[in-house]
Amino acid sequence: MKIAITGNIASGKSQAEKIIAEIYNYPVFDADKIAHLILDEIDDFYGYDVFTNGKIDRKKLGQLVFNESNIKHKLEDMVHPKVKEKILELFEKHKDDKYIFVSVPLLYEAGFENLFDKVILITVNEDIQLQRLMARNNLSKEDAIQRIKSQIPQEEKIKKADFVITNNASIEILKKQIEKMCKSFM
Numbered sequence: 559m560k561i562a563i564t565g566n567i568a569s570g571k572s573q574a575e576k577i578i579a580e581i582y583n584y585p586v587f588d589a590d591k592i593a594h595l596i597l598d599e600i601d602d603f604y605g606y607d608v609f610t611n612g613k614i615d616r617k618k619l620g621q622l623v624f625n626e627s628n629i630k631h632k633l634e635d636m637v638h639p640k641v642k643e644k645i646l647e648l649f650e651k652h653k654d655d656k657y658i659f660v661s662v663p664l665l666y667e668a669g670f671e672n673l674f675d676k677v678i679l680i681t682v683n684e685d686i687q688l689q690r691l692m693a694r695n696n697l698s699k700e701d702a703i704q705r706i707k708s709q710i711p712q713e714e715k716i717k718k719a720d721f722v723i724t725n726n727a728s729i730e731i732l733k734k735q736i737e738k739m740c741k742s743f744m
Contacts, residue, residue: 560658560660562665562671564680565725566715569681570682584658585658589662592644598613638670666718667709678722681712691706
């Protein structure tokens with residue numbers, strides 16, 4: 559069974575990944591890490607200065623992408639097909655595994671939902687999300703809001719997901735929700 563873990567920025571997907579990997583010992587892959595490896599292979603970025611020491615500087619790239627939507631679309635058009643290809647390779651490599659989990663933050667934005675049998679959506683209260691994002695990425699409130707708004711709203715994703723886990727509280731509560739959800743399909 560191929561299971562996607564998704565959720566908007568700063569919702570707690572990474573924490574959910576860790577819990578699933580630790581409790582159930584199933585493979586959990588991260589599409590963001592795949593995308594970062596693909597980005598590292600890019601040596602020219604439309605003439606923009608987004609490189610530091612020959613590698614893409616994610617902070618510079620983030621500023622560019624979230625301020626110029628045409629660049630964001632060009633980048634997605636370049637990276638998403640390669641990420642999809644790598645996910646399909648993972649499925650083939652792990653075809654004998656009973657379950658394979660892939661964290662895909664932009665699952666719906668990239669149109670990858672049909673690659674999976676089940677979708678787990680991690681949601682979070684918008685105030686908590688904003689605070690987490692500002693603290694984690696050292697962003698201003700305006701920059702954090704801009705990044706949050708660049709994704710499909712959680713309310714729309716809730717309608718599409720098979721499982722919804724709200725991550726507004728402690729890790730222990732998140733862990734209990736994940737355990738309950740996993741028991742329902744394992």
